Each structure stands twice: as C-alpha cells, then as structure tokens.
Amino acid sequence: MSNIKLDTFRFWVDRAQQAASEPDPPLPALKTFKPKFNLPPVANYATAAGNLFWNEFPSNTVKKGVSPVSATRIRSWANAVGCSNSERLEKVCHNIENGANIGCKGRFRQPSVSTNAPSAYQFGAEVTDAIAGWVQQGIAAGPFDPMHRPPDAKVSGIMCRMKPNGTARIILNLSAPKGNSVNEGIDGDLFPATMSSTTAWLNILDKAGKKCLIIKVDWANAYKHMPVRNEDLNLQYFNWLGKDFVEVMLIFGAVSSAGLFDSLAKVVLDLVVRHAHFPPDMAIQYLDDVCAAAPQGCQSIFRLEKAYRDIASDVGVNLAPTTDPDKAFSPTTTGTVLGVIYDTVSWTWAIPVEKLSRVLSQLRQGLTNNTLPQHEVWSLVGRLVHYAPLIPCGRYNIHELLKANAESEDRNNHVLMTADIRRQLYFWWLMLKTTNGFSSIPPPIVFPAWTLEYFTDASGGTSLSLGHGTGGIGGKFWFMVPWGHKINSGARAADGRKLSRKLSALELVGPLICVASDYAINAGKPIKIWVDNAGSIGVWRRGYSTRCNLCNTLVRAIGRVAAHFGTSVSIQKITRCSNDGSILADELSKGRFAAFRQKKPIQWLTNLEPAWIPTSILSWIALPTVDLDLGDKIIHDIVTRS
Secondary structure, eight states, X not given: OOHXXXXXXXXHHHHHHHHXXXXXXXXXXXXXXXXXXXXXXXXXXXXXOOHHHHHSSOOBOOOOOOOXXXXXXXXXXXXXXXXXXXXXXXXXXXXXXXXBOOOOOGGGGSOEEOOOOHHHHHTHHHHHXXXXXXXXXXXXXXXXXXXXXXXXXXXXXXXXXXXXXXXEEEEEOTTOSTTSOTGGGSOGXXXXXXXXXXXXXXXXXXXXXXXXXXXXXXXSSGGGGSBBOGGGGGGSEEEETTEEEEEOBOOTTOTTHHHHHXXXXXXXXXXXXXXXXXOGGGEEEETTEEEEEEOTTOTHHHHHHHHHHHHHHHHTOOBOOTTSTTTOEEEESEEEETTEEEETTTTEEEOOHHHHXXXXXXXXXXXXXXXXXXXXXXXXXXXXXHHGGGSTTGGGSOHHHHHHHTSOXXXXXXXXXXXXXXXXXXXXXXXXXXXXXXXXXXXXXXXXXXXXXXXXXXXXXXXXXXXXXXXXXXXXXXXXXXXXXXXXXXXXXXTSOBGGGXXXXXXXXXXXXXXXXXXXXXXXXXXXXXXXXXXXXXXXXXXXXXXXXXXXXXXXXXXXXHHHHTOEEEEEEOOTTOSHHHHHHHHHHTTOHHHHHHXXXXXXXXXXXXXXXXXXXXHHXXXXXXXXXXXXXXXXXXXXXX
C-alpha cells in the first residue's frame, strides 16, 4: 500500500474514532413565534372560541380557488419558445383555469368527521395564526358555522409540524378515518411525480466540474399555485376552534397533490430552459426546488436565473426570495441543494447542523429504545435514502431499515428495533458524523475502455447432476466451485425458500469470487462482471433486497471487499451463452470441465490451475447463511494469505 493510501486510511480511522467520541450536536431550539395577526388569547384550543375572538379573525366566504398563475401567459410562452410536452401543458392549463380533480372516487367521497391531532393543540397559537393567514390570502375559505356545513362535506383532522422558523405547517390528515378516507379513494398511480435525486445532482456537479457555479430557485407556497375544482372542495373541510374552514387549493397531505403540482413545475422549467438556451440535463427539479450548475466562467447559469425570474413574474409564479440562502440563492460556489451544502471550491459536502442534529437524534432514539413509532421510521428512512449516495457503502447498509419502513401502513404502529436494525442504525450514526464536512463530493463510477471484464454463471442446485455450481473467467483467471449438500439437497433458507432455487443469490456468488480471488489483478481498477440474471443485477444496483437476506449478505460482501482494495465494480446483464466468455462460464457452472477446455480460446487462458478462493467463501457456499461480516472474513483470509 502506498504512503498516500496509508495516510488516507489513517486519517479516516482517526476521524471515525474522533466522531464516535464527540457528542451529537444539540437539537436546535425553535425560533420564537411571532404572530402575524393580533388575535385575542385562547385558553383552550380544543374548544370553541367566543364571538369576540371571531370578530377579530379574517373572513373569506368565497369557496373557490383562484390560481395566481395565468394559463394564457403560459400558452403564450409555449408558443414563443416551444414546448416539450403539449399534452402535459394543456392539462396543467386546464387545471389552472378550472381547478384540479384530486382523484377521490366512489364511497370514499361519503361524508365523515375526523378529530384534530394532539400536535395541532400543542401548537394552538401557531396553528391559529397560520389558518388566519390562509383565509386572508384566499387559500382557505371560512370561518363558517358548522350548522351550515354541506351534507356531503368530509371534515378531516389537522396535524401540525413546526418549521425551523417558528411557524406551523398545517397538514390535513386525509388518510382518516381509516376505511373511509379521501386518500384511500385516490389512485396514486394516476398522479405520478417524477422526483430528482441526490445521485442526479452529483452527476451534474461532476459534469460542471470543480469551482462550478450552482443556483437554486424555490417556489413560495408551492401547492397554493393550483386550485381544486369546485366538485372536490367539500372533501377539504376542517374544523378549528368550533368553526369550519375549507382549503380551496392543493392540500399538503393529499396523495394526488405532489403529482398535480409536479406537472405545473415541469411545464414552467421547460419554458425556462428553452428561453435561456440552458442544457436541460444540467438542471434538476424536486417538486418546488430547481437547482442547476454550470462550469466556472460559463454565463449560461446567469441566463437561467434571469429567465426563471422573468417567466415566473410574467405568468404569476411566486418565488422565494434569495434573502434566505437555505431556500434560494443566485449563482455561487457554495449552497444548499436538496438539504445538503455543497462547496464546489473545496469539493466537499456537509449536512447543515440543524438537519444533522435531527437525523442523529432519530438514530439515537432507535439505538436506545426498544421500539420506534412507524411514522418516525418513515421519517428517518426517508432521510437516510436521500443521504445514501454520499456515504461510502451506504446502499449496503439500509435493507433492514427499509423492511422496518414497510412493516405497517399504520403510522402509530410500533416497530421493534432488532439487533440487525440497530447495527445499521449505528453504521449511519457513525458514518454521518465521520464524513460530514470532511468527505469529497463523490464522483459517478466511470468504466473506461480498459476496464477489466469477467464472465460468471451459476446453475441451480440439484442432486440429479454432478458438478452444478458457479463458474467464471476473466483473462488468465478462472474458477469452478460446485454447490454443497445444503444447496443441492433442496434445504431451505430462513425465509422458507429452497436454497437451490434462490437464483439471484446463487448468481452473486460468482462476482464475489471474482472481486476477492483476483484481488492482486483488479485492486484499484474498474471491473465489469457479466451475469445472465436480471434479479441479481437489480439487487446489486440498489445495494439491497427487501426479500432475500442472502442477496444482502453477498452484495454487502462484494462492496466491502471492493472498497478495501479500491476496486470499482459494475455488474451487468448479458444474454446467456451469447459470446465466448458467457459460453465458458456456462460450461464451468455445470461442471463440464472437458467442454470448457475444448472451447476455450487460447488467448483467453494460459493458467491450467483454477484460482485460489478464500476459505470463508467456500464455507459460506457449504452453509449459506445471513452473515453481515462475510466481507470482513474474506478480507482477513486474503490478508492472512498475503
């Protein structure tokens, strides 16, 4: 190992030890609440307020949503600069002019009444102030006497989530009452929202290069740009302090809202990039956030900002000001994108301390408590999936958490924190603290023309034919390992499925052998491994399987060994027996050594002896079990042999 690699290794070991001993950053205190309305005090927010209170409260009796966005101006811009999707544009314009159909059908439209959540009463003053703001802006209509409530109205309970700035985010719980809720009547597949991701942003940064300029544009009150059609307004009632209100715009909490807004945001971005002549593959859009990058010295990023602000002003989109850099900023080399601070000069990333403190607190809760509420698991796992592309081996350490995330649809369900879940929680707790602010922006894995190639294959286990197993070849390297009794006899894994039929897992044994056994050749190099099983490739690309823990054992081991030796691995699909390499691998996997020797091209193979295989891999093949330490055992075998 070179001195540079040794120095890097020692730095990260020291950094991890330091991070483990450092206290977690404290949770930020909420900013002091400053009401926008001078309303009379309320003693108990769970009861009705008196007439004196309502005399001071704003009033809006118009039960109709009106968008600030002009469909006429959107069409005008499309005529001037062109449009990528005219069908989407016309649908968006129709929704702006007539109100959006939120998609609730059938019996789920029947009237019902749900109660408000404790969180709403906990922050009663903040919720009341926010509702007053909605009414004043025309986002909601009310207050109305419940005696005059329409007979077909659905009254949903409200929940509150406090924002860092001390104001309340009100969420209508359209998922209650269970069995008769608005959200249960909406087919979410009809309202797709194509989200961007951290991975997509990292690819843009890589193309833009060091010292590139980045920009972020954010919509203010994003969902409130889209009205809801009159026929659906009775589905959007809520009750507060004894009075009825109705939201007249898209609701934060409805299954269809993200997809309906996403279409509007994409239409506007399409017009902007066309008007600015900006390459669309250098910008991402995540609901109301638009982020873009351009190489150092390139003026296109300034054109993009001007075009966005000009078009937004003209069509009626309300943008967040750049006075809060967490929300929006003009071209710069440092800014927060999708919740992560990127510095393109130092080429590092960091999670803002207030966000980091929250996720570390959630991780600590899971490590110290026996259970976590399902909604806390949803929140935590959502954050970790978002950060995973930044964390080395992050995608191999999340499958147990994803299973916990999918355990129940009941937000109040309590998820047991098993030993395997806690192991992954600790990984994230340590890695986030270790890498935050110190780690470089990760580049996409590139596989140049000189990438080393391997071909592997696996046969299903059977007791009817001798020699079935896994085989592979690459350059002078080859191997052939027959399955053991456990696989061939039809013994069952812990999940009840026969080991002989776990083909996705069996196919991953070959790539593990290539990475581990040919380490002297592929260390520090990019390699491609070709297999003919699509399931295995899908597991590798995700980094986990939610159905097969043996697959998780193998992809984690591949990633661990590859990381140790600095090997970049790609596992790709190949049609069975479609070239010399796949034909030879097929013969080896079936134990047909004579046919293998007969078919092999001389230029492929000069070694007469098969590759050495670490004992830990052979032991695992003899007794396949879930073993999250398999990679470390393989590395120990290699180091001991060396």
